[in-house]
């Protein structure tokens with residue numbers, strides 16, 4: 786599965802921050818029950834790698850990835866934990882090389898055409914547009930679609946159920962990323978039913994008709 790395949794699994798990739806690895810399995814099952822299969826666990830907590838390991842074991846339908854890859858060493862750590870893809874807020878040459886050398890499908894983060902072109906020079910065609918809303922949002926990606934026609938995006942950062950359909954209507958958007966499907970309060974409360982409801986709603990999102 787390459788990065789594009791990962792992005793085509795569902796319209797939304799939930800961005801997850803897991804404080805306690807014991808919640809990871811039930812969380813992943815709640816999300817896949819709602820129809821979201823690509824799950825991004827950010828490496829922002831000490832529990833993140835154990836959470837990825839637990840999800841991979843306890844939720845066989847999930848395709849679990851590691852987010853917040855900010856240095857090359859994170860690539861090996863993510864793979865060792867069982868991550869099947871990686872996501873980064875940025876796209877440094879060292880990180881792009883490390884992911885390619887290790888064979889980890891990566892969604893590198895870009896916010897400008899030059900960053901997108903630098904990633905493209907290294908063979909990356911599917912990118913995260915981050916942070917999407919503050920960098921021009923839908924209008925920016927629409928403007929990029931002419932000169933950077935071969936690129937496809939997973940915009941993330943400031944995306945919600947309300948504005949996701951506008952992004953999904955763009956021809957260069959494969960899916961969006963967002964944390965709204967499983968906010969930390971709902972994970973802490975182990976409210977799996979509510980998370981499944983939010984996931985189902987996200988999985989049913991369609992491009993806004995223009």
Ligand SMILES: O=C(O)C(=O)C[C@H](O)[C@H](O)COP(=O)(O)O
Pocket residue numbers: 800827828829852853854872873874915941942943944962963964965
């Ligand atoms: O940790 C990372 O790797 C990130 O790049 C940040 C996340 O993608 C955003 O925090 C999600 O954005 P929100 O949906 O606005 O919360």
